[in-house]
């Protein structure tokens with residue numbers, strides 16, 4: 001288990017990120033199905049949240065009412081989250097290898113109420129930000145200080161519901177809500193720009209009343225700084241646009257959208273693991 | 279007589295869908311195809327790469343896609359729209375209601391990866407209620423072909439039919455149940471095996487399982503009739519009425535939840551005509567989970583052996 005020390009350095013975070021990446025490729029290879037590309041692009045974001053002292057949470061008490069909420073709206077990236085939850089102590093690391101098997105808690109997409117630490121059932125894209133608005137409203141109603149983080153895919157932002165939620169959060173000035181867009185520039189069938197472009201994404205969120213922070217999504221120190229800046233924001237919701245590479249960390253998966261939803265072969269797994277060990 | 283063991287493996291019905299789209303699109307320039315970032319999974323891309331000017335991959339926006347289809351159909355086009363069944367029906371339902379069913383428009387809806395046989399992706403992508411939802415749209419034809427031949431025929435029939443159609447496509451490769459030139463019409467079931475002890479009514483993946491079950495039953499001296507009820511709406515009530523008189527007991531097998539699918543439709547029809555005991559093979563009133571397709575069909579009881587036990591139960595009630 002990786003302990004989150006109070007003063008965890010960027011180098012330590014980078015090490016944790018490498019561990020999570022190895023889990024992800026192992027799990028998906030063992031399951032012979034899953035989504036490596038979008039799991040690997042989100043690793044630094046999830047590492048900073050769980051190990052960079054951003055989320056206030058208690059793995060021994062997942063239902064703690066005052067915990068910060070993290071909602072993985074791009075549910076197909078869940079291997080990355082399972083790896084972080086296991087390394088945080090929510091469940092044994094050995095359980096990761098049961099991904100996608102019958103009777104496993106490691107479902108192919110997140111299932112609320114089944115897996116400790118999972119806050120929402122997702123996998124039908126476009127819904128998580130609305131759920132985040134609900135948590136942020138509940139915090140305001142109850143006078144609680146917990147914060148809510150929602151991770152979205154860039155392709156996912158094509159869904160209209162994302163913008164309904166963005167409009168509501170902006171108009172209600174939900175300062176405790178942070179959206180993070182894993183902007184890896186690809187969706188399932190190809191490049192986001194070719195299919196239905198989001199450009200300019202920052203201006204869209206800004207025009208809906210959000211503060212926008214751009215960050216290199218693989219500079220884990222910079223991602224942590226951005227998340228801490230968002231923590232300090234209380235007047236309006238913050239959107240962090242994390243510029244990432246799909247398949248990051250495994251050369252033959254990087255920017256190769258074949259690995260959006262395909263598992264590595266046994267040989268490819270060995271190559272991937274050796275690259276991640278370097 | 280068709281025996282299940284001899285059935286050859288064919289294409290996934292989604293792959294046959296793509297081939298047939300290309301065929302109807304070649305014959306009719308009014309055919310327009312739209313997908314929502316699943317074009318390679320639904321095989322609508324088979325059409326898209328040949329007719330890029332009549333193909334739109336609009337990204338992850340299923341409700342918008344249905345609305346666009348409504349406009350295209352209102353302006354004289356024949357839109358075929360596809361995504362996973364779970365997304366196109368659940369996310370596009372109001373748009374289907376207001377933009378296709380109510381105005382009686384010529385919108386063709388293809389819901390792929392139907393049922394739980396999509397497997398490992400789990401509940402969010404498994405469509406177990408699409409037939410119920412589609413049947414709840416007045417005027418829709420609702421069709422779940424069992425193999426590649428009837429899928430191709432269904433796409434041709436959908437292109438010819440003036441009005442909204444829902445087709446469910448499957449992810450896994452599927453055994454071939456029918457002859458290539460099988461006569462196919464919406465609302466006309468296909469008897470794939472005759473028998474007089476009871477009738478198994480099935481569609482989709484469960485037709486092959488029904489044939490397998492009929493083989494097992496035959497070894498026990500029970501002669502099961504097997505009907506491929508590919509169209510749930512409009513339902514072939516004449517075939518059910520005949521089967522009720524001639525066999526007097528039914529098993530209805532489908533890859534769907536218990537409520538609102540083929541089982542409900544058959545029971546409703548029988549009660550209005552010549553009632554007979556019915557047993558069901560379906561998912562029940564629940565969701566499934568992640569797992570290999572075969573493991574899931576075993577665990578959730580949608581196999582030949584489940585049809586055999588249901589047949590024995592219903593015969594005891596006859």
Ligand SMILES: Cc1ncc(C[n+]2csc(CCOP(=O)(O)OP(=O)(O)O)c2C)c(N)n1
Pocket residue numbers: 035037038039041074076077123124125126152153154155156157182184186187188246260314315316338365369
């Ligand atoms: C509503 C909905 N439509 C379609 C899908 C199928 N699907 C799964 S992942 C994906 C692409 C997602 O792209 P993006 O949000 O950019 O995620 P990433 O690139 O991080 O994998 C699609 C279309 C889905 N899960 N939900």
Ligand SMILES: [Mg+2]
Pocket residue numbers: 153154155182183184185186187
């Ligand atoms: Mg993306």
